[in-house]
Structure formats: C-alpha cells, structure tokens
Amino acid sequence: xxxxTVEVERxxxxxxxxxxxxxxxxxxxxxxxxxxxxxxxxxTWPKVLALVFVVGAWQLLFxxxxxxxxxxxxxxxxxxxxxxxxATADYWQAILITLQRALTGFALxxxxxxxxxxxxxxxxxLRAAIGSLITGLQTMPxxxxxxxxxxxxxxxxxxxxxxxxxxxxxxxxxxxxxxxDYVPPAWKRVGAVLGMxxxxxxxxxxxxxxxxxxxxxxxxxxxxxxxxxxxxxxxVIVAGQGSIGALMQGAREFNDAARVLTWxxxxxxxxxxxxxxxxxxxxxxRSSWGLHQDS
Amino acid sequence: xxxxxxxxxxxxxxxxxxxxxxxGAVVLTDVVKRYGRGPGAVTALDGVSLRVEPxxxxxxxxxxxxxxxxxxxxxxxxxxxxxxxIDDVERPVAMMFQxxxxxxxxxxxxxxxxxxxxxxxxxxERRQRAAELLDTVRLEGFAHKRPHELSGGMRQRVALARAxxxxxxxxxxxxxxxxxxxxxxxxxxxxxxxxxxERELTVLFVTHNVREAVRLGDQVVxxxxxxxxxxxxxxxxxxxxxxxxxxxxxxxxxxITDALRAEVSRHAG
Numbered sequence: 001x002x003x004x005t006v007e008v009e010r011x012x013x014x015x016x017x018x019x020x021x022x023x024x025x026x027x028x029x030x031x032x033x034x035x036x037x038x039x040x041x042x043x044t045w046p047k048v049l050a051l052v053f054v055v056g057a058w059q060l061l062f063x064x065x066x067x068x069x070x071x072x073x074x075x076x077x078x079x080x081x082x083x084x085x086x087a088t089a090d091y092w093q094a095i096l097i098t099l100q101r102a103l104t105g106f107a108l109x110x111x112x113x114x115x116x117x118x119x120x121x122x123x124x125x126l127r128a129a130i131g132s133l134i135t136g137l138q139t140m141p142x143x144x145x146x147x148x149x150x151x152x153x154x155x156x157x158x159x160x161x162x163x164x165x166x167x168x169x170x171x172x173x174x175x176x177x178x179x180x181d182y183v184p185p186a187w188k189r190v191g192a193v194l195g196m197x198x199x200x201x202x203x204x205x206x207x208x209x210x211x212x213x214x215x216x217x218x219x220x221x222x223x224x225x226x227x228x229x230x231x232x233x234x235x236v237i238v239a240g241q242g243s244i245g246a247l248m249q250g251a252r253e254f255n256d257a258a259r260v261l262t263w264x265x266x267x268x269x270x271x272x273x274x275x276x277x278x279x280x281x282x283x284x285x286r287s288s289w290g291l292h293q294d295s
Numbered sequence: 296x297x298x299x300x301x302x303x304x305x306x307x308x309x310x311x312x313x314x315x316x317x318x319g320a321v322v323l324t325d326v327v328k329r330y331g332r333g334p335g336a337v338t339a340l341d342g343v344s345l346r347v348e349p350x351x352x353x354x355x356x357x358x359x360x361x362x363x364x365x366x367x368x369x370x371x372x373x374x375x376x377x378x379x380x381i382d383d384v385e386r387p388v389a390m391m392f393q394x395x396x397x398x399x400x401x402x403x404x405x406x407x408x409x410x411x412x413x414x415x416x417x418x419x420e421r422r423q424r425a426a427e428l429l430d431t432v433r434l435e436g437f438a439h440k441r442p443h444e445l446s447g448g449m450r451q452r453v454a455l456a457r458a459x460x461x462x463x464x465x466x467x468x469x470x471x472x473x474x475x476x477x478x479x480x481x482x483x484x485x486x487x488x489x490x491x492x493e494r495e496l497t498v499l500f501v502t503h504n505v506r507e508a509v510r511l512g513d514q515v516v517x518x519x520x521x522x523x524x525x526x527x528x529x530x531x532x533x534x535x536x537x538x539x540x541x542x543x544x545x546x547x548x549x550x551i552t553d554a555l556r557a558e559v560s561r562h563a564g
Contacts, residue, residue, distance in 0.1 A: 013486070017482055017486065018433060020478070020479065020482060021434075021446070024445075184396070189392070189396070193389070193390040194387075194457075195413050195461075196413055204409060204412075204413070288441055289443065290399060290443020
C-alpha cells in the first residue's frame with residue numbers, strides 16, 4: 001500500500017518503538033472464563049470436603065453418646081431448627097438489629113480512626129504521645145471495657161457502641177499510620193517536582209498511596225468491632241432489642257442447644273461473607289496496582 | 296542511518312507553551328552544597344560553575360559521590376544552596392528520575408493528567424493535552440492501562456510525558472534510562488532527542504554511562520568525586536542524530552573514560 005510506505009519513511013522510529021512495545025506484551029494463553037472456572041473449582045472443593053469432615057465428626061460425636069442429646073444435638077436437628085427459624089421474622093429482625101449496630105459502630109470507628117491516624121502520622125508530638133498507646137490498645141481484649149462502659153452508660157446502646165468503637169479504632173488508625181509511613185519517597189519527590197505541597201500532596205499522593213494499608217486496617221478493625229459487638233450483646237441485653245446476642249442468651253436460658261448452635265452458624269456465616277467482601281476489595285486493589293501477578 | 300535521519304524535527308512551534316520558552320538557560324556560579332555543620336559536614340559540591348545555553352543538551356557525568364543528583368535537586372529548587380548562585384532558571388522545572396515513580400492508583404493517562412491538574416488545567420483540556428502527550432511519547436494506545444501493565448521502557452516514557460506536561464523550558468533527568476536494557480535505551484535516546492528538538496527544551500541529563508553522555512550531549516560535563524567539582528567540559532561537535540555505536544562517539548567516550556578512571560584512581564586507598 002503506497003500510503004503506508006510514505007508513513008514509514010516519514011516516521012520510521014514510530015514503528016520501531018511500537019514493535020518493541022508489542023514484543024513486551026505477554027501472550028494470553030488461557031481464556032478468562034476458563035481461568036475463572038478453574039479458580040472457582042480450586043477454591044470450592046476443599047471447602048466442601050472440610051464441611052463434610054466437620055459435620056461427619058459432629059455426627060460421630062453425637063452417636064457416641066458423649067453428651068445427652070439436649071446438650072449436644074445432632075447436625076440434622078440443628079439444620080431443621082435453622083431452616084425453620086430462618087423462615088420467621090424474629091430471625092431476620094435479630095440479624096438486622098445486630099448488623100445495624102455493627103455498621104453504625106464500624107462507620108463511627110472509620111471516621112474517628114482515619115482522622116486520628118492522619119493526625120498521629122502528621123504531628124510528631126502527637127505520635128510520641130499516643131503512638132504506642134494505639135498499638136497497646138490493639139492488644140487489649142475489648143471485653144475488659146464492659147465493666148467501665150456499663151458504669152458510664154448503664155445498660156444501653158451507648159454501652160455497646162462505646163466498646164465497639166474502642167475495639168475498632170486502634171486497628172483502623174494503625175492501618176493509616178503505617179500506610180503514611182511507608183509511602184515510597186520517590187512518589188513524594190515526584191509530587192514535589194510537580195509542585196504539590198501540604199494538603200495537595202496529601203490529597204493527590206499520600207492518601208491514595210495508603211489505600212492497601214488502609215483496607216487491611218479496615219478489615220482488622222471490622223474483625224475487632226464484630227467480636228466486641230458479640231461480647232457486648234451477650235453481656236448487655238437492652239430491653240426490647242431482640243439482637244442475635246440477646247436471643248442466643250435466651251436460648252441458653254431455655255436449654256435450647258439447637259438454637260444456640262443455629263446462632264453460632266449464623267454468626268459464622270456473616271463473618272465469612274464480610275471477610276469475602278474485604279478480601280475482594282483487597283485483591284482488586286492489589287491486582288490493579290500490580291502488587292501480585294498470580295491472579 | 297536513513298532510519299535515524301528521518302527523525303529530524305517536524306512541525307516545531309506547533310506545540311502548546313512555546314511562548315513561555317524564550318528563556319531556559321541555567322547558569323551556575325560557584326555553587327557550594329554542604330550537608331551538616333562543623334567537622335562532620337560533608338561537601339557534596341565545591342565551587343561548581345556551569346553555563347547551560349537555552350535549548351542545549353548537557354550531560355553531567357561522574358563516578359559515585361560527585362554530587363550529580365544533588366546538583367539537579369539544587370537546580371530544581373528542591374534543596375537550598377550553601378553558597379553561590381543559580382540564575383536564569385524558570386521554575387518550576389520538569390524532572391525525571393531513574394525509577395518512573397508512576398502512581399499505581401491512576402491510569403497512564405491519569406498520571407499525565409495529574410501534572411496538569413496540579414497546574415489548574417481544566418478537565419476537558421487535561422484530557423486532550425494528556426492524549427497529545429501520550430501520542431508524543433508514542434503510547435497513544437495505552438492511555439487506559441495501569442502502570443504495572445507496561446514494560447520498564449514504556450513506564451519511563453509515561454514519566455517523560457508527565458514531565459512534559461509541566462510545560463517547563465528546563466527538563467532535568469537523573470539517570471532516567473539507568474535501569475533499562477540496552478535496546479530499549481537505544482530507542483529512548485532517539486525518542487528523547489526528537490522530543491528535545493521538537494520542544495526546544497534545555498536538558499540537563501545525569502548519567503554514569505559515558506557513551507550515553509556522548510550520544511546525547513551538546514556538552515559533556517565531567518565532575519570529580521568527593522567533593523564534586525567540574526573537571527572538564529567536552530563540547531561534542533558531532534552531527535545529529537548520532538549512533539551510540541559509531542566511531543566518533545566511541546573515540547570521544549574512550550577519551551572521557553580515561554579521564555574518569557584517572558579521577559576515580561585518585562581515591563584509591
């Protein structure tokens with residue numbers, strides 16, 4: 001084609017450059033769907049197998065007669081209770097109340113933790129003052145706060161909120177502090193060269209750079225918030241609020257072991273779903289940043 | 296040879312920001328830079344005087360500890376002088392480093408646009424300018440890729456596009472091709488030369504690759520180490536475009552290498 005010949009003579013290095021770029025590309029050997037299917041299968045079968053083993057062991061323990069059946073019910077009894085109970089409004093109402101508490105407490109913790117984290121990372125005296133306190137608070141079992149919280153707020157929603165926030169804030173703050181500490185100096189230098197200072201540098205470089213660390217802080221913060229909430233709901237039963245913890249305590253008082261196990265399974269399931277959500281967010285960031293190549 | 300000769304300037308003056316490109320000289324007079332105070336102070340640069348003409352290409356060459364990178368930071372205004380003066384620099388200057396340091400949370404185009412955004416360029420114009428700049432570095436098809444999806448040489452070209460987005464008359468380059476393979480580096484020399492001529496930039500290019508310095512520079516400034524002083528300035532009077540493997544380039548490079556070795560030997564224990 002004559003047109004192309006003219007183009008090549010006028011600008012030969014363009015072809016040279018794009019040829020080299022083309023060679024740098026890794027050829028795609030598998031289709032996306034094929035890979036997705038294989039990944040799904042690889043992730044699923046070990047889980048199914050593990051579940052079969054656990055339920056099997058439970059059934060054997062039940063058959064061995066180690067405990068009376070009203071203390072340790074058979075898997076099938078619990079399954080029947082769970083499926084019947086899941087059809088009632090009470091069940092979903094309890095989950096709703098608990099999740100509402102969890103989300104409110106977590107949202108409050110995110111706001112406080114983020115602001116606290118930025119403040120500690122930015123101001124040296126503040127870091128000297130409370131930096132190690134934040135680390136220390138992370139190791140503090142949140143149930144330790146309940147006696148004080150009950151004295152401060154009596155038996156109320158605030159008591160539970162207080163402990164949930166205290167449990168989650170240190171992790172979220174640490175996540176953002178270590179994120180800010182480990183922003184590559186080269187990125188900040190580029191920011192400076194481009195003319196960014198102070199707030200601008202924070203907005204365009206430092207804060208976006210903390211994202212992976214921030215998300216892992218959020219994930220850990222959620223875990224602490226959720227644990228604190230469960231402890232709180234078992235200890236602090238607010239009248240008229242049929243939360244998961246309150247109903248579970250009620251089931252224990254009526255020696256309803258199947259119901260207690262139903263709630264344990266429900267809480268476990270919620271935990272797994274939320275963890276999967278954080279995992280997905282984390283892996284999305286990692287792959288779009290090129291932090292790992294395998295998935 | 297015909298391949299390279301074709302890369303002569305085409306359509307100079309059609310680019311944005313040319314009006315502001317009247318100046319672009321860099322004049323260093325007795326520049327001293329010391330780190331620390333008292334007996335423990337380290338002198339990085341000791342009385343460096345240098346004149347860089349507008350639109351010229353100057354390579355700074357030296358072994359470790361010659362203060363090349365310090366010199367660039369001073370010209371960029373990222374660091375303060377201890378004594379002496381740096382004049383005629385239109386700041387802010389554009390700057391590139393050995394690592395591309397692209398931001399992974401932005402696309403290729405987003406990285407280029409950020410430089411424009413900081414300067415207060417509006418959204419629509421940003422998009423158009425970024426597309427033009429990516430076209431300049433021949434990455435027009437990669438605007439929506441993430442930095443990690445590109446090869447090292449491509450990332451460095453994005454970094455170059457981002458630096459060009461600053462529309463500065465002076466471009467400082469701190470070993471920009473140091474981490475690249477020889478073939479990629481060779482191509483980037485051609486590309487950089489083309490862009491430098493098209494945009495009439497003043498380039499200060501730090502390297503410790505002697506042939507690279509001779510391939511690219513109008514003048515090659517040889518610096519001594521600990522402290523950094525100007526040992527010699529070589530004028531490279533060779534036609535462009537040059538080839539890094541041509542005899543004249545190799546001959547001058549050999550001469551400079553000898554001088555560099557003599558300087559390094561001076562520091563032998």
